[in-house]
Amino acid sequence: MATPEFVLALREKVGTSPLWLCGVTAVVIKDGDVLLVRRADNGAWTPVTGLVDPGEHPAVAAAREVLEEAAVAADCTRLARVGVTEMVTYDNGDQTQYVDLTFRLEWRSGDPHPADGENTEARWFSPDALPAMSDDMAARIAAALPQRGETLF
Template sequence: MPTPEYVLSLREKIGTDLLWLTGVTAVVTRGEGADRELLVVRRADTGAYTPVTGIVDPGEEPAVAAEREVLEEADVVAVAERLAWVQVLPEMTYPNGDRAQYLDLVFTCRYVSGTPAPADGENTEAFWAPLDALPAMSADMRARVAAALSGEQAARFER
């Protein structure tokens, strides 16, 4: 589902004004060592390669949101194991004029089961990519992946 119903309802009230939302980035890996792979999707709206991302629903636990988004978008079951990074993304304006800014929570996730497939229309591709041969990603997405795969025990916080 591209835009959650509650966001559409808010948009009816506030129009294109800035909307503060909580988002998740689910960095899902499988395998070990040199065989380790990253779950990658290709966004239908921009064509960009990214890890799975999405919006936390009202009252939803963020780790549950990360797991839900992976299942909804890529048809893969994963478990969020660690909060890796908390950051505020720059304000953005969508093509329709809607303005939004996200608190992004990056989770390190472990693969459980499933074969990647673009499951909900938000992506045109979903696949496993070797960590040493990832498709081109924005610097921001590469930083999210790096934070999740850093092996650090505590989350990173921007200041």
Template sequence: MPTPDFVLDLRRHIGHAPLPLVGVTAVVIRDGRALLGRRSDNGLLTPITGIVDPGEEPADAAAREALEEADVVIRVDRLAWVHQIPRITYDNGDQSDYLDLTFRCSWVSGEPFPADGEMTEVGWYDLDALPEIDADMRARIASALQHGDTLFEGGR
């Protein structure tokens, strides 16, 4: 499901005005590799991402998104990074401000495939030889690979 129903309902009331949303990034690690998928909307290679539903625990959202997008079961190990993504304006004029919560996750079961159509392909990529990924996504992966406390924007 590309856009959650609650977001569509809000858009009917606020139009294209900026909408603050909480997003999650699940950096899923398995045997020195990260799970990445190619997004169907813009063709970019990214970890699993999604929007937290109203009342949903963010870690549960990360696990849900991994199952929905790639058909893999994961364990959410820890919160790795909290950061505000610069405002996004979509082709239709909608604007969104995402607070992203990046989680380090471990693969539990399932072989990845593009389960819900949000990704055109998904697979495992060696952490030592990641393909071209935009700087923000690379920072999310790097934060998940660090040991220790949660990182906050400005404290890196």
């Protein structure tokens, strides 16, 4: 997964010190099924995730990430959850913590497939037959499944 240029520029200034970044989780729904991707870096099944670019609206980032990673066009319909990840320390020593905005998106078009090298698989799953995943990712999906509802914090 390529590191965005704006993060590389920040890293030139702060080294490996902790960065606070904004990320999105895109839970895409089609006929009740959930789009998941299998990450190339660790093999985990997750919804599409990614970083919000500087100046980008988070809902736009969520839809962009889905198109870039899984070749699916989808529309954001609601903010489902706001969360904060644990501190992540990468192999090179960089430390990052993310505020995660989980969105529910409705499928518009496209057949999912790994589109940018960040994932090895992309496909639809019934919510009652999801593959094994972290409790945090399962909570993000659960928050986004209802078509309407309050945002969870």
